[in-house]
Every structure is written in structure tokens, then in C-alpha cells.
Amino acid sequence: MGSSRKLQGEIDRVVQEGVDVYDSIWNKVYDTDNAKQKEKFEADLKKEIKKLQRYRDQFKTWIQSG
Secondary structure (H helix, E strand, C coil), X not given: CHHHHHHHHXXXXXXXXXXXXXXXXXXXXXXXXXXXXXXXXXXHHHHHHHHHHHHHXXXXXXXXXX
């Protein structure tokens, strides 16, 4: 029981951090008028999405393994 709470806490923490980073980059994309900066931020946003997708896959593995 304690280990599942610990796992859930870890998942919640990682997800919240990922969402915070994503939101920060999202705001940068739409706050800039510079095309080159916008492209850079969009690339950063894509990287963050891929990172969050990897986390999702890791969470699925953790949950399945118990």
C-alpha cells in the first residue's frame, strides 16, 4: 500500500513538472513576434511533448509491473 502511494506521488510530481515546463514553453511561443525565436520554441515544445510521451510509456510500465 505504501509503495503504491509513493509511486503515485512520484508520477504526480513528474507529470506536474512536465506540464509546468510545457506551459512555460507554450507561453513563450505565443508571446514572441520573432520568427526565429518562435521556431526555436516550437522545436522545444515538440521535444517536451516527446519527453512527456516517454514518461507516459514509463508510467504504463510501472503500473503494469505493480
